[in-house]
Amino acid sequence: IKQINHTCIITVIMKRSNNEDHCGLLKQLLESSPVSVEINKKGFHRELVTTVELIPDVPSGVRVLLVQRWPRGVYLDPYQLASLSDQRDWQILLDSGIDLEVPAHKTSGFVTYVYPTPDGPTPSLVKVTIPVHGRYHEPSFDGKTFTSVDIEPPELLLRTEKCAQLNNLEPHIVVDAPCTPDNSSTCPWVKLLHQQEQGSGGFQFPVGDGSLVTPVCGGTLLVTMICCVALSKYMWEHRII
Known part of the structure; x- marks a missing residue:
């Protein structure tokens, strides 16, 4: 009986130690993973390139999620994204339908969830390029020939099933988000509370x-x-x- 009790105690200690190790690695990832955003191309058709630099040898089971909140002045073409699905290693989930023809002042913003390499190991360098299109804007009556649309950097969310004590990763917070691009269920993700100090990027679109x-x-x-x-x-x- 004593031998069995010792075995149980050792097993519990090992599980607790492994859990703490994975939680510590998750916190380290959050504190040392800068997120940068770059805007390419000109005109109404642009590319938003998001880069996340993770630590070398990312632990297995760690998943990355980029939550991008888009303003109403731009849109993503779902048909274009579907046609490019075979040419990219990330998947995207839109929180709502997108009307491609509506002008900026008659629509609202939306949110996308981007899952880099959802089915494979997470690389130390994550790079996502999303085609973005500008909407037509109302004419300007104050002499301006261009209007600005600001794009905030995406939120970085991480999760791993090997860390059960997510609430102990302060100052970072736990939020619920879709587990996968299929949007079949939600999971707890750890969100970086203070994003890296980087100003929002901006688009310049001509107006009448x-x-x-x-x-x-x-x-x-x-x-x-x-x-x-x-x-x-x-x-x-x-x-x-």
Whole structure:
């Protein structure tokens, strides 16, 4: 009986030690994993490149999740993302449907969940390139020819099933998010409370001059009426019915 009790005590101590080791590694990852964002290309069609630098030899079972909150001035094309699924090693989940035709002032922001290498080991360098498109904006009445759309860096979330004491990883906090891109269930993830000090990136999109709306509309109407009168006169003179 004593031998069995000693065996149980040793097993419990080993499990507790392994759990603490994995929790410590998870906290180390959060404190030493800078997130950087870069914007490529110009015009209405851009690329947002997010890079996460993890420690070398990331422990097995650690999963990474990037939560990106997008403003209403941009959108992602679900059809384009689906067509590129075979060319990337990450998967993405959108929190809502996206209307590709709605202008910026008639839509709202949305959230994406990006899972780098969801089925394989997590590399020490995670790099995600997402194609982003600008929406059409309302005309400007104050002389501005461009409008700015700010993009905040994504939130870095980590989890591992080998760390059960997630609440002991202060100052980081625990949040619920989809476990996988299938969105079949939610899991607790550890979120970096204080993101690395990096300013938001920005897009510059051209906008129309609102002061020209009246003369342009009036000129268009006048030209249309003149063309209609000229066409009607031509048809009358040549007896075209």
